[in-house]
Amino acid sequence: MSGRAGSILRASGPGKRAAAPVTGSPAPAETDEPATLVSLGDEAVVVDPAVRARARQIAARLAVRRPRRDVTARRGSGALVSLPYRGSSDEIDLDRTIEVLAEHPVPEDEDIFVRERMRTQRSVVLLVDVSGSMKGERIRTAAAVVGALSAELEHDALGVIAFWSDAAIVLNLGDPVDPEALLDGILRLPARGLTNVAFPLELAATQLARVPAREARALLLSDCVHNAGPDPRPLAARLPRLDVLLDATGEKDIDLGRELAAKGRGLCRVIHGYRDVAPAVSEIFAGR
Numbered sequence: 442m443s444g445r446a447g448s449i450l451r452a453s454g455p456g457k458r459a460a461a462p463v464t465g466s467p468a469p470a471e472t473d474e475p476a477t478l479v480s481l482g483d484e485a486v487v488v489d490p491a492v493r494a495r496a497r498q499i500a501a502r503l504a505v506r507r508p509r510r511d512v513t514a515r516r517g518s519g520a521l522v523s524l525p526y527r528g529s530s531d532e533i534d535l536d537r538t539i540e541v542l543a544e545h546p547v548p549e550d551e552d553i554f555v556r557e558r559m560r561t562q563r564s565v566v567l568l569v570d571v572s573g574s575m576k577g578e579r580i581r582t583a584a585a586v587v588g589a590l591s592a593e594l595e596h597d598a599l600g601v602i603a604f605w606s607d608a609a610i611v612l613n614l615g616d617p618v619d620p621e622a623l624l625d626g627i628l629r630l631p632a633r634g635l636t637n638v639a640f641p642l643e644l645a646a647t648q649l650a651r652v653p654a655r656e657a658r659a660l661l662l663s664d665c666v667h668n669a670g671p672d673p674r675p676l677a678a679r680l681p682r683l684d685v686l687l688d689a690t691g692e693k694d695i696d697l698g699r700e701l702a703a704k705g706r707g708l709c710r711v712i713h714g715y716r717d718v719a720p721a722v723s724e725i726f727a728g729r
Contacts, residue, residue, distance in 0.1 A: 488628045496624060499715050500588035525551040532556045563597040564652040565590075566614060566645040569627060570663035570688070572605035572636040579690055582715045583662055586686070588624035590660075590722065600648050603627055604641040605634040606669045614648040637670035638663060638701070646679045658682040658707070660725070664691065665698040673697075677704040684725045685709040686718065 537554040545552050567590060569583050591599055591612075600614030601623060611626045612618065642659070649657040659680050665687055667673055677683050683705025687698035690713055702709035710721035 486629055486631045488625065493625065493628060496582075496585045496628060497588065497621070499582065499585035500620070500624060525554060562656065563594070564600075564614060564649060564657045565594055565597060566600040566602060566648055566659045567591075568641040568645060568659055568661045568663070569601065569603045569611075570605070570636060570638075570661075571603045571627070571630050571632050572666075573633050579664075579688055582690075582718075583688070584624055584627040585715055586662055586718050587627050588620050589718075591618050591620045591623050594618075598652065600645070601627075602641045602644050603630050604637060605632075606637050607634065608637070608640045608644060610644065614652075635669035636663070636666050638665060638667040638697075639670040639673035639676050642673055642676035642680065642683070646676065649681060654681040658684065659705070660684050660686065660722075661698075661701065662686045662688065663698070664688045664693040665701065666692055666694050667697060674700060674704055677701040680705050683707045686721055686725075687711045689713050 532555055534554040534556050538552070541552045541554065567587060569587055571583065587601060591601070598615040599612065599618055600610075600616075601612040603609045603611050609630060611630075612623055638661070641661070645659040649659065657680075659682070661683060663685070665685070677700075683702060684707035685698045685702040685705075687693060687695060687709055689695065689711045695709075695711060698711075699709045708725050710717075710724065712718055712721055
C-alpha cells in the first residue's frame with residue numbers, strides 16, 4: 442500500500458474483532474481488518490503550547506552523530522572518489538597524486554590522494570507509535586525523537602509513519618524535511634486506539650522497495666504491545682533492515698520487540714526515557 446504525506450490509512454470494516462493469539466507466541470495478536478486511505482484533516486488536535494515547547498526542548502538535547510563515510514563498504518558499493526589523505530585509507534590514487542606532485546615537488550600531506558568509498562544516501566523510514574498505550578509523556582518523547590532524528594538525517598532520504606490501529610503517513614520517503622513542522626505534525630495526532638505494528642511495517646516495506654536495499658532501513662519506536670492487525674513478524678522479515686527502539690516506560694512487550702528486530706536483521710534497544718534515545722540510536726546507526 443502507499444499514501445501521500447498528510448494521509449491516514451485506516452483500518453475499516455464491520456467492526457473490530459477480538460485479537461487472537463498468534464500460534465507459537467503468547468505476545469502478538471491478530472485481527473483481519475482491511476485498510477483504506479482517508480484525509481488527515483479531521484484528525485488533528487490542538488497542541489498545548491507547553492507540550493510543544495517541551496518536545497522541542499527535548500529534541501534539541503538529542504544529538505545523533507551522522508557518519509560521513511562508509512568505512513565498511515564492500516567493493517562495488519558506494520561511489521569511489523579521490524580525496525586528500527586524512528589517515529582513513531591506504532589505497533593511493535596514483536594518477537591524481539602524480540598530477541599534484543608535478544606541481545608541488547615537495548609534497549604536503551594533503552598532496553597525497555587516496556580512494557575512498559563515500560556513503561550513498563541512506564533511506565530511513567521512522568515508524569512512531571502514537572496508539573493509546575503511548576499517550577501522555579510517551580507520545581511527547583516520541584515526537585521529540587522524531588524531531589531530533591529528522592534534523593540529523595536531513596541530508597538523507599527520510600520518511601515518517603505514525604501508527605496506532607491505523608496509520609498516518611506524516612512524511613513520504615525523500616520529501617523535504619522541516620523538523621519543526623514534522624514534530625508538530627506528530628504532536629497533532631491524537632493518541633488513541635489499539636496498536637497495529639504490522640501495518641506500518643508493510644507501509645515501510647513499500648516505500649523502501651524502490652531504493653537500494655543496502656542503504657534502506659526502518660526504525661520502529663514503540664512499546665510493541667501489538668493487539669490489532671496481522672502478525673507483524675513476517676512483515677519485519679521483508680524489510681531490508683528493521684531496528685527497534687522499545688519504549689519501556691509503561692506497558693511493553695520486550696520479547697516481541699526483540700523478535701521483530703531479529704527477523705529484520707537489526708538491533709533492539711530498550712529505552713526508559715528520552716535520555717536513553719541518543720546513545721541507542723548512535724549504536725543502531727554506527728558504521729551505517
